[in-house]
Amino acid sequence: MSHFIEIKVRGYHLDLYRHVNNARYLEFLEEARWSLLEGKTTLDYLQNNGYAFVVVNININYRCAASMDDILAISTSVQSIGNRSCRMQQRVMRKASDVVIADADVTFVIVDTHTEKAAPLEGELRAMLERLMN
Amino acid sequence: MSHFIEIKVRGYHLDLYRHVNNARYLEFLEEARWSLLEGKTTLDYLQNNGYAFVVVNININYRCAASMDDILAISTSVQSIGNRSCRMQQRVMRKASDVVIADADVTFVIVDTHTEKAAPLEGELRAMLERLMN
C-alpha cells in the first residue's frame, strides 16, 4: 500500500498565477519522502550507517493547478529497485475529488558517505527498500 | 545561441547535505526562463495578449552537487515546437569548470487565459518561440 501525507495549500505556496508554484511541489514531494522513510525506521537505519538519500532524476507532470485551501493527498511508493538506483512514484491528488494534480517518478541512489559512491542495493539495504514497495 | 544567466550559490540555497536543494533548482530554472522571455520582448507580447506560460512537465537530472559560493551558469533554449506544446532545454553548469550540475527538459504550453486552453502554436506565437530556438 502507498504511504500518504496531506498538505493544505496556503497563501505562501502560490505564485503569479495564484496556483501552487512548480518548485514548491518538489518540496511537497520531499516532505512525503521523509515521511515515508521515517515511518518504517528506514531513516534511522540510513543515518546510523552513514548513508545519504540522493535524488538523481525527477520526472514530474503538472496535470492540473492546485489553488488556495485545496487539500492535497500525496502518495509515495517504491516502484522498482535496480543494482544501484531505485525509483519511487509519487502522486499529488486533490483530496476532495481524486483529481490528479501532479505525478512524478523520482530516481535516487543511496550514497555511502564514507566512499562518496552509490551503494549497491543488496542485503539489508535492498530488503529495506523492498518493504517500501507498493 | 543559448541564453545564459548566472546565480551564485548562497547559504539559503543549501539543505541538510549542504548542497543546493532539489526544489531550489526549479526556482533557478524559472529565473532563467523569465530572463529569456523578457530578453526578446516575448514576455510583453504574452502578457499583453492574455497568454500564460504554463509548465506541464519537467524532467531534471541532478548530475553533480553544487555547494556554497559556486557560480552557476544556466543556459536555456527552445528545442522543439509542437502543435500545442513546446520543449525547452536548460542546463546548469559550474562556471569555473564547465561541470554539468543539472540538466532539464521543460515542456510547456501557452494558455489562452480567455478560453483557459492551450493555444495552438501558430502564426505570431510560433514565430516568437522560433526566435528562442538554439
Next chain:
Amino acid sequence: MSHFIEIKVRGYHLDLYRHVNNARYLEFLEEARWSLLEGKTTLDYLQNNGYAFVVVNININYRCAASMDDILAISTSVQSIGNRSCRMQQRVMRKASDVVIADADVTFVIVDTHTEKAAPLEGELRAMLERLMN
C-alpha cells in the same frame, strides 16, 4: 488559550549551517496564522467580505537553532487590537524540551480590497479578532 500547530524539521528546511533558515521560520509562522484563522471560520469571513490580511511588521528573535528531525510546536495568539492594526504573538518551541527556538511579534492590518485601505477594527471585525485573543 493559544492556537498550536506542529511542524517537523526536514532536510529542505535547513541551510549552510544545517539549521532551519531564517526565512523559513516566516513560512512556519504564516502556516500557523492560516491555521489559526481557518480554525474559527475567521478566514471565510475575511474572504467573503473582500478583506485581506496584510502583515506590516515582523519582529522576530532567533533564540536557538532548530535541526533535522526536531518537532516544533508553534503557538499563535492575538495580543492587542488597535484602531487599525493588530498584533499577534507567535512562539516556536522545540516540543521535546520546551526550549524556545524563536518568538515573534507580528503586526497586521485588515485591508479592505475595495478601498485598498486598512479597515477600522470595529464591529464584527473587532469581535472576530477578540475571539483570537489569548
Next chain:
Amino acid sequence: MSHFIEIKVRGYHLDLYRHVNNARYLEFLEEARWSLLEGKTTLDYLQNNGYAFVVVNININYRCAASMDDILAISTSVQSIGNRSCRMQQRVMRKASDVVIADADVTFVIVDTHTEKAAPLEGELRAMLERLMN
C-alpha cells in the same frame, strides 16, 4: 556608502495576493548580506577563522507591496557595533521610483564555531565590521 544589489521580481516570488511574500524578503535580505560580506573579503576572513554569521533578531517593516517585474534595489550597511552583537540596516526600494518597499534592522553575532559562543567584537573582527559601516 551603502552596499547595493538589485533583484527583479519574478512569478515565483509572489503569493496569494500576487505580491512578494513576507518570507521571500528575508531571502532577498540574506542575498544582500552575503553580497556585502564577500565584497570586502569579509566572508573569506570569517570562513577561514571558523566564524559563523548568526542572525539573532530581524525587525522588518513591510511598507509597500512589490509586484511582478519590479526591480528592487536593496541597500545594506552596518549601523552599530556592540561588544558581542552588531546591527545592520537593510532597505528595499523600488528602483524606478525610490519608493521604500521594506526596511529592516538585522542584529547578528559572530559565533566562534570552536567554542559555539558569540565572539567578542574586538581587534581584527571589529575592524572588519567597521569597514562595513555606512
